[in-house]
Amino acid sequence: xxxxxxxxxxxxxxxxxxxxxxxxxxxxxxxxxxxxxxxxxxxxxxxxxxxxxxxxxxxxxxxxxxxxxxxxxxxxxxxxxxxxxxxxxxxxxxxxxxxxxxxxxxxxxxxxxxxxxxxxxxxxxxxxxxxxxxxxxxxxxxxxxxxxxxxxxxxxxxxxxxxxxx
Amino acid sequence: xxxxxxxxxxxxxxxxxxxxxxxxxxxxxxxxxxxxxxxxxxxxxxxxxxxxxxxxxxxxxxxxxxxxxxxxxxxxxxxxxxxxxxxxxxxxxxxxxxxxxxxxxxxxxxxxxxxxxxxxxxxxxxxxxxxxxxxxxxxxxxxxxxxxxxxxxxxxxxxxxxxxxxxxxxxxxxxxxxxxxxx
Numbered sequence: 001x002x003x004x005x006x007x008x009x010x011x012x013x014x015x016x017x018x019x020x021x022x023x024x025x026x027x028x029x030x031x032x033x034x035x036x037x038x039x040x041x042x043x044x045x046x047x048x049x050x051x052x053x054x055x056x057x058x059x060x061x062x063x064x065x066x067x068x069x070x071x072x073x074x075x076x077x078x079x080x081x082x083x084x085x086x087x088x089x090x091x092x093x094x095x096x097x098x099x100x101x102x103x104x105x106x107x108x109x110x111x112x113x114x115x116x117x118x119x120x121x122x123x124x125x126x127x128x129x130x131x132x133x134x135x136x137x138x139x140x141x142x143x144x145x146x147x148x149x150x151x152x153x154x155x156x157x158x159x160x161x162x163x164x165x166x
Numbered sequence: 167x168x169x170x171x172x173x174x175x176x177x178x179x180x181x182x183x184x185x186x187x188x189x190x191x192x193x194x195x196x197x198x199x200x201x202x203x204x205x206x207x208x209x210x211x212x213x214x215x216x217x218x219x220x221x222x223x224x225x226x227x228x229x230x231x232x233x234x235x236x237x238x239x240x241x242x243x244x245x246x247x248x249x250x251x252x253x254x255x256x257x258x259x260x261x262x263x264x265x266x267x268x269x270x271x272x273x274x275x276x277x278x279x280x281x282x283x284x285x286x287x288x289x290x291x292x293x294x295x296x297x298x299x300x301x302x303x304x305x306x307x308x309x310x311x312x313x314x315x316x317x318x319x320x321x322x323x324x325x326x327x328x329x330x331x332x333x334x335x336x337x338x339x340x341x342x343x344x345x346x347x348x349x
Binding site: 138 | 304
């Protein structure tokens with residue numbers, strides 16, 4: 001406030017005028033049309049981004065970041081739960097993995113015994129002969145194609161997709 | 167290192183839980199007959215030795231045919247029932263990688279094990295006809311499976327077996343890899 005009473009009144013008048021006039025002026029201005037006239041592309045072209053980036057001290061920003069705090073906020077459990085591990089494992093070609101890595105020799109050394117080897121052979125031969133007998137046994141009575149629609153195994157042990165409908 | 171060929175994936179991987187076929191089951195049964203008979207013979211020999219030690223007289227069970235038949239029948243009943251009730255597989259089935267399960271694929275109960283053993287005896291009395299279902303029935307069930315409400319599946323970890331084969335395929339340095347085996 002001015003110490004002069006006349007000056008003070010003028011000041012009050014000016015203030016009240018401004019309070020009325022400024023909103024009227026602002027309302028009168030069409031901001032959208034002004035923005036439309038502005039050539040943003042030209043402004044961007046003028047900006048020297050490299051110069052701005054050069055000024056930024058990235059190291060300082062990185063130093064300011066509290067990585068531990070960010071890690072503490074991350075819910076690892078939730079992330080792990082979201083990952084479909086089965087889908088990832090299914091994509092892995094285990095055969096080539098064993099062939100191409102030392103994993104093969106490790107497995108061989110750790111699990112191969114004469115007895116295991118003999119059992120593996122007997123069982124695999126058995127499975128092959130089982131298939132042969134099933135196939136030819138049914139082919140002989142004219143049901144060779146029908147057996148393809150037979151279920152592979154009990155519903156609790158074989159996934160529904162592999163159980164063919166009869 | 168071995169030169170055993172690697173069987174095709176179709177014969178190994180993914181077979182766990184599938185219905186078992188005739189040859190595997192027949193081989194398992196033969197192994198069980200051999201094992202149970204061997205144990206019976208051993209038991210009789212030990213009993214003879216024990217009786218001779220105590221009484222000084224030799225006792226031969228085979229000279230008493232009816233008691234011998236009853237003891238053998240009871241022993242076979244116990245051999246199969248106990249093993250099926252406890253683990254769903256006999257010694258022979260464990261060797262061949264087979265397991266008895268319910269029709270749905272769950273472990274069998276003691277009651278089913280008893281029915282299956284009795285059913286096995288009845289199936290043997292049909293002179294092989296009771297086993298025809300293993301080849302011609304859609305769930306590969308023999309007569310004793312129908313009586314007990316069971317099925318037989320492959321139980322061996324074929325995936326691990328295949329990995330062992332592939333691992334062995336490396337062989338010693340300079341050894342050519344064996345060819346894929348097809349039946």
